[in-house]
Structures are given as structure tokens and as C-alpha cells.
Amino acid sequence: MSKENHTQYAILGLLTIGCNTGYSIKQMIDTSLNHFWKISYGQIYPMLKLLADKGYATVEDFAQEGKPDKKEYQITAAGTQALKNWLKQPISELTVEKNELLLKLFFSRHQDPQSVQHHLENYQKKLEERYNTYAGIKEMISTQLKDEEDAPFWIITLNYGLKTTQAAIDWCQETKELSLKKEG
Amino acid sequence: MSKENHTQYAILGLLTIGCNTGYSIKQMIDTSLNHFWKISYGQIYPMLKLLADKGYATVEDFAQEGKPDKKEYQITAAGTQALKNWLKQPISELTVEKNELLLKLFFSRHQDPQSVQHHLENYQKKLEERYNTYAGIKEMISTQLKDEEDAPFWIITLNYGLKTTQAAIDWCQETKELSLKKEG
DNA sequence: CCCGTCATGTAATGGGTTACATGATTGC
DNA sequence: GCAATCATGTAACCCATTACATGACGGG
Numbered sequence: 106m107s108k109e110n111h112t113q114y115a116i117l118g119l120l121t122i123g124c125n126t127g128y129s130i131k132q133m134i135d136t137s138l139n140h141f142w143k144i145s146y147g148q149i150y151p152m153l154k155l156l157a158d159k160g161y162a163t164v165e166d167f168a169q170e171g172k173p174d175k176k177e178y179q180i181t182a183a184g185t186q187a188l189k190n191w192l193k194q195p196i197s198e199l200t201v202e203k204n205e206l207l208l209k210l211f212f213s214r215h216q217d218p219q220s221v222q223h224h225l226e227n228y229q230k231k232l233e234e235r236y237n238t239y240a241g242i243k244e245m246i247s248t249q250l251k252d253e254e255d256a257p258f259w260i261i262t263l264n265y266g267l268k269t270t271q272a273a274i275d276w277c278q279e280t281k282e283l284s285l286k287k288e289g
Numbered sequence: 290m291s292k293e294n295h296t297q298y299a300i301l302g303l304l305t306i307g308c309n310t311g312y313s314i315k316q317m318i319d320t321s322l323n324h325f326w327k328i329s330y331g332q333i334y335p336m337l338k339l340l341a342d343k344g345y346a347t348v349e350d351f352a353q354e355g356k357p358d359k360k361e362y363q364i365t366a367a368g369t370q371a372l373k374n375w376l377k378q379p380i381s382e383l384t385v386e387k388n389e390l391l392l393k394l395f396f397s398r399h400q401d402p403q404s405v406q407h408h409l410e411n412y413q414k415k416l417e418e419r420y421n422t423y424a425g426i427k428e429m430i431s432t433q434l435k436d437e438e439d440a441p442f443w444i445i446t447l448n449y450g451l452k453t454t455q456a457a458i459d460w461c462q463e464t465k466e467l468s469l470k471k472e473g
Numbered sequence: 474c475c476c477g478t479c480a481t482g483t484a485a486t487g488g489g490t491t492a493c494a495t496g497a498t499t500g501c
Numbered sequence: 502g503c504a505a506t507c508a509t510g511t512a513a514c515c516c517a518t519t520a521c522a523t524g525a526c527g528g529g
Contacts, residue, residue: 110488111389118396128508141391145490150510171498173508185399192393192400196408199415202386205295207325207446209376212302214439215369216376224380231383255398261467262391265460272456276449283445294516312480329518334482355526357480 114191115142116152120162120180121188122255127153128175137259140239140266153178161187218288222281229277232270239266293375299326300336301372304346304364306439311337312359321443324423324450337362345371402472406465413461416454423450 115138116130124130127149134144153176156162161184165177180188206228213221243263250256299322300314308314311333318328337360340346345368349361364372390412397405427447434440 111387111392112488114396115392118392118399121396121399126508127510128506138392138395139385141386141388141395143385146510147490147492147512148488154510169507172506173495173497175508188396189399192396193404196390196393196412199412199419200387200389201323201327202325203295203384204325204449205384206380207449208295208299208302208322209380210442211322211325211439211446212298212305212372212376213442215302215305215373220377228380228383235383255395258394258397261464262395264464265388265391265457268456268460269453272452273449276452280445280448287441296516310480311482312478330482331484331518331520332516353479356478357523357525359480 117188125177232274236270298375309361409465416458420454
């Protein structure tokens with residue numbers, strides 16, 4: 106089971122849901138995949154070229170009125186096959202999410218408790234914002250895009266985000282109370 | 290707020306808790322920080338050299354009987370100051386954890402439901418293993434290392450791991466049931 | 474005799490971000 | 502006049518992993 110580059114499949118997958126230009130792929134990633142995947146232009150454009158070279162996609166130039174020219178990519182049969190093949194491959198090992206807050210907490214004997222408290226509050230606030238963003242997107246999909254074929258799967262990934270974010274928020278709350286009790 | 294390399298502070302911090310060689314730093318990371326940070330030898334040894342060059346640590350060669358020679362690093366006053374300074378800096382933006390399972394789920398319209406079910410089961414099993422590992426370490430710290438000055442902070446980071454992992458397990462369970470109901 | 478532990482290190486490679494370059498149109 | 506949106510692309514850089522090289526000792 107050699108290391109495969111998953112990012113190429115992310116792009117391949119996006120070609121199947123109506124994102125056909127580098128620009129629209131980037132947009133979709135930033136709005137819908139951004140809680141579990143992100144890609145920069147520096148990867149997208151070279152990768153689209155690579156997919157075309159591999160025969161996984163075709164390219165066509167389009168001139169547009171009032172807008173810059175664009176290149177439309179279409180996934181090929183070979184591309185669809187590669188995507189499906191990747192989809193059924195077993196998931197590799199669980200990854201480790203680097204977490205700056207936890208790293209700082211780990212060494213927080215060297216820091217005063219108010220500062221720790223401050224970090225926790227700040228982090229919790231960011232988590233709550235994230236939670237609300239996810240909840241908003243879920244609501245939007247449930248109402249406006251409920252007939253979309255892919256919608257049920259999108260909801261599932263959002264549920265993951267909601268659930269784990271809520272758990273992190275709860276942990277923040279508990280930890281704040283815990284360290285306050287120690288001080289008081 | 291320029292991008293700072295956090296890994297150097299991870300190593301700096303480990304120098305304050307009795308890990309004084311590249312080898313022991315690696316061990317500590319693999320057993321205690323591995324749920325939120327990991328570093329390879331390819332980073333550790335060059336970074337230790339860099340820290341010494343910066344004046345954040347001192348090096349001394351030790352010959353050992355029955356064991357290979359080793360280099361012991363000690364954090365300096367300047368190093369401690371740098372660590373404390375980093376600790377009180379605000380946390381940067383929340384990071385995105387790349388998640389292969391979610392990426393595959395997102396495009397799972399192109400996959401048969403049994404395969405999805407299989408992925409979920411597999412993932413849940415791995416999460417449960419992870420949960421048990423964390424619980425074991427927490428238990429060990431609570432009983433054997435409870436007088437260690439850093440212990441309370443270590444417990445806090447483990448609580449985070451336990452809580453978010455449990456949430457992910459719950460999500461797996463729910464999602465499995467949901468997709469089974471759809472099939473049936 | 475081989476494996477695990479202790480111990481240090483480098484080179485090649487991979488994966489990704491950031492900054493930059495270019496440029497038209499629409500709306501405030 | 503300025504900012505935002507649409508649109509494509511590259512070069513420099515950074516961070517990190519993997520594989521490799523070396524080698525002694527103790528236990529089974």
C-alpha cells in the first residue's frame with residue numbers, strides 16, 4: 106500500500122460535481138471541503154495539468170465575454186475509474202493533527218495561569234465560530250440543496266465537524282473551570 | 290505575527306522536562322505528545338544543533354559504558370526565555386486536519402454502500418484503539434506520575450484527545466446506522 | 474546468531490504554502 | 502478611483518518524512 110497523493114483525487118472528485126475550472130475548484134474547497142481538506146492554487150493548476158497528461162481529464166479553452174478566458178476540464182472514463190478505485194481502497198492510518206494549543210498547554214508549568222485561561226477562552230471562541238459556520242452550511246444544504254444527489258454525503262461530513270467541534274468546546278469549558286478552581 | 294516554527298519550541302520544552310538527548314526527545318514525543326504533535330529524527334538532530342547555535346541550549350559529549358556515546362543538551366536562560374515568550378503568544382488560527390475518510394465520504398455517491406459501511410467500521414475500530422491508548426496513559430499518569438509537576442497539564446491534553454476521539458466514535462456509530470437504514 | 478535498544482546523523486524526496494505576475498470588468 | 506470578482510499560472514521556499522549509514526551491547 107504505497108503512499109498515494111490524495112489531493113489528486115480530491116480534484117478528480119470535484120470534477121464530478123460541476124467544478125470544471127481551477128478557480129471554481131478552489132472556491133468549492135474553500136467553502137465546502139475546508140473542514141477536512143484544503144488546497145492552494147499552487148497545487149491545483151499543476152495538478153489539473155497532470156490529470157490531463159495522465160488522461161484522467163480533458164481540457165478545453167473557453168473565451169468568455171466580460172470575463173477572462175478559462176480552461177474547462179472534464180473527467181474522462183479513465184479518471185472516473187481511478188476515482189472509484191481510490192474510493193474503495195482502505196483508509197490509511199489515523200493522522201495526527203498538530204495542535205498548537207495543546208503543545209502550549211503541555212508546557213504550561215512555565216506560564217502563569219491567567220495566560221493559560223486566556224488561551225483557552227480565545228480557542229473556545231474560535232471553535233464556536235467554526236461550529237456556527239458548519240451549522241449554517243448544514244442548514245443551507247438541508248433546505249436549498251436537498252435534491253442534490255451528493256447532499257446526504259455532504260451532511261455526513263458536516264456532522265463530523267459539528268460533533269468533534271462541540272466536543273472540543275466542551276473540553277475548553279471544563280478545562281477553564283478546572284484551572285479556575287485551582288487558582289481560587 | 291509572522292509564522293514561527295513551533296517544532297523548535299516543542300524541543301525546547303522537552304529539554305525542560307528531562308529529555309536531554311535527541312533519542313530521548315524522540316521517545317517522549319512518540320509516547321506522550323503523539324496525539325497532537327510528532328517529529329522525526331530528521332528534524333530533531335538538526336534542530337538541536339540549531340538551538341545550540343542560537344544559544345538556546347548547550348551541548349556536552351558523554352561517553353557511556355556499554356552504550357553509544359551521547360550528546361546531552363541543556364536549555365539555557367535565553368532558551369527558557371524564548372520558550373516562555375512563545376507560550377504567552379496568542380494561538381494562531383485553527384488548523385484543518387486532513388481527513389481521508391471524510392474526503393472519501395464526500396464523493397461516496399460513486400461508491401457502493403457496503404464499501405462505505407466497511408470504511409466506517411474500520412475507522413471506528415482504529416478510533417477505539419486510540420481511545421484505549423489514551424485512557425491507559427491517563428491512568429498511568431494519574432497513578433504513577435501524580436507527583437510530577439507537569440502531570441496536571443499532561444492530563445488536560447489527554448482529556449482533549451479522549452473527548453474528541455469519543456465524539457468521532459459516536460459519529461461513526463450514528464453514520465453507520467443511518468446508512469444501514471437507507472439500504473434496508 | 475539475530476533482534477531489540479541505545480544513539481547520532483544526512484540526503485533525497487515529497488507535499489504544500491506564499492508571494493508574485495497579469496489583466497479585464499463591475500459596482501460603489 | 503478603488504476594491505472585488507473572475508481567471509491562470511510559476512518560482513522560491515519551508516517543513517517534514519523516509520531511507521539510508523553506522524555501530525556497540527545484551528538477551529534469547
